[in-house]
Amino acid sequence: MLITISGVPGSGKTTVAKLLAARLGLPHVYAGDLYRQEAKKRGLSLEEFNRLAESDHSIDRQLDAAMAARARQGNVVLEGRLAGYLAAEDRLDALKVWLDASDEVRAQRVGQREGRDWRGVLEENRVRHGSDSKRYQVIYGYDLADTGVYDVVLSTDDRTPEALVEELVGLVHHRFNGSRP
Numbered sequence: 001m002l003i004t005i006s007g008v009p010g011s012g013k014t015t016v017a018k019l020l021a022a023r024l025g026l027p028h029v030y031a032g033d034l035y036r037q038e039a040k041k042r043g044l045s046l047e048e049f050n051r052l053a054e055s056d057h058s059i060d061r062q063l064d065a066a067m068a069a070r071a072r073q074g075n076v077v078l079e080g081r082l083a084g085y086l087a088a089e090d091r092l093d094a095l096k097v098w099l100d101a102s103d104e105v106r107a108q109r110v111g112q113r114e115g116r117d118w119r120g121v122l123e124e125n126r127v128r129h130g131s132d133s134k135r136y137q138v139i140y141g142y143d144l145a146d147t148g149v150y151d152v153v154l155s156t157d158d159r160t161p162e163a164l165v166e167e168l169v170g171l172v173h174h175r176f177n178g179s180r181p
Contacts, residue, residue: 017077081132098152
């Protein structure tokens with residue numbers, strides 16, 4: 001069983017992926033955590049590391065290779081912006097989920113999580129997403145705006161993480177066990 005959870009920063013990926021993994025009794029593997037650990041190991045802020053990754057594509061390639069290898073093992077909730085693309089590229093049997101939310105809601109969530117003013121986060125989110133989109137297009141030819149690779153796209157603006165997980169559990173059972181959602 002492979003479930004990928006993707007989306008833009010602040011869409012609820014981590015919260016939903018953690019809850020879903022716990023509910024299904026599966027490990028949760030998070031690309032963002034691996035990315036942040038590498039930035040910290042290099043003594044760089046996330047913004048500085050993003051700039052470095054724009055010119056050093058080996059950073060993304062190494063992280064994505066590790067994520068793809070874990071996806072091939074299965075029995076995991078794999079979270080990351082490219083998780084769905086990686087599963088699709090390897091033609092893995094996966095439920096590929098994209099979570100979306102409005103720019104303002106995403107900025108408010110990130111701001112609350114990090115104890116910052118959401119208006120500043122709004123611009124940082126846009127810059128970060130632009131950087132990521134550019135890199136993924138150049139490196140892999142992936143268009144983050146194209147959600148066609150995903151089995152389901154869910155808006156998280158007005159839904160609790162628990163409600164989203166409930167829906168996803170039904171979809172997981174339907175996909176992997178043949179039962180009704």
